[in-house]
Amino acid sequence: MASILWYSPKTLTQWSISMLNQKLIVAISLFTFLSVSALPVHAEKLPNFGSCVNPQGKVIASYENGKHGIVGRKDLVSGSDAVYQSSERGVTQCFCPEDGNGIQTNWFDVSKLTKAEIETLKKDGWTYFATGSDWGLKDVAYVAKNSDYACKNTAQKKGEVSKVLSLASTGESVTIYALILSGAAFLISGLVLRKVNS
Numbered sequence: 001m002a003s004i005l006w007y008s009p010k011t012l013t014q015w016s017i018s019m020l021n022q023k024l025i026v027a028i029s030l031f032t033f034l035s036v037s038a039l040p041v042h043a044e045k046l047p048n049f050g051s052c053v054n055p056q057g058k059v060i061a062s063y064e065n066g067k068h069g070i071v072g073r074k075d076l077v078s079g080s081d082a083v084y085q086s087s088e089r090g091v092t093q094c095f096c097p098e099d100g101n102g103i104q105t106n107w108f109d110v111s112k113l114t115k116a117e118i119e120t121l122k123k124d125g126w127t128y129f130a131t132g133s134d135w136g137l138k139d140v141a142y143v144a145k146n147s148d149y150a151c152k153n154t155a156q157k158k159g160e161v162s163k164v165l166s167l168a169s170t171g172e173s174v175t176i177y178a179l180i181l182s183g184a185a186f187l188i189s190g191l192v193l194r195k196v197n198s
Contacts, residue, residue, distance in 0.1 A: 028189045047090025049106040052149050055094055057084035059147055061136060068095055069135065071105050071144045083136070091137060094151070102151030107132065111140035117142065 050056040059085040067076035079097035086092040091107035108126070110118050118141075122128055126143035133139040 020044055028185055048106060049082075049086050049090050049092045049104075052092065052094035052096075052102060052151065055082065055084050055086075055092060057086040057092065059083070060091065063118040070095055070103055071146055090183075091132075091142075094149075096151035100152030102149045104147050104149050105136060105144050106147070107135070107142050107144045109138065109140055115187055117144035161185050 059082060061081070063081045065078070067078055068081040070077055077095070077097060079095055080147070081096075084094070089109035089112075091109075093105040093107065094102065095105070096102040108121070108140055110121070110128075113121075118128060121143050126145045129135070129142045129144065131139050132142040135142075178180045182185045
């Protein structure tokens with residue numbers, strides 16, 4: 001004799017909510033995986049540029065005073081300037097004006113990168129130069145990016161806070177934003193599931 005299965009409306013409702021929860025979790029997980037995996041991949045890691053507060057590497061050029069070019073500035077600026085070969089493909093320029101509000105320019109030799117990798121760096125705030133020879137560097141393509149630092153005690157005595165203490169630019173801002181978005185999606189889905197189950 002065949003047995004007849006009987007499901008009460010309450011059992012069917014619980015079962016359908018459970019299936020809905022599982023489908024929602026799978027959809028959110030799939031969305032997160034595809035979002036993060038679709039991010040541009042940095043096949044090339046940025047060189048270690050160090051910090052102008054404690055510069056490292058071989059000195060390429062050093063000037064106690066004079067007028068110097070700074071990436072992103074139209075006019076020459078007065079102050080001291082030192083340039084260091086911080087790594088095989090990284091150069092660090094440390095400019096220090098009289099007011100003590102220094103500018104560190106990181107120069108990255110991108111001659112071995114693809115156009116797509118260079119475009120990714122440009123989107124992350126780097127400025128492209130077809131040749132570094134105009135800046136006293138090798139005759140290869142570079143990207144450059146500035147950051148501020150306190151280079152003299154005068155800036156610190158005035159109570160100014162050095163921007164060196166801010167978050168370092170790692171070139172991974174897209175990844176960070178994607179992870180934040182994924183976390184928010186999981187938090188929202190958890191709240192929705194909690195509300196549906198209660």
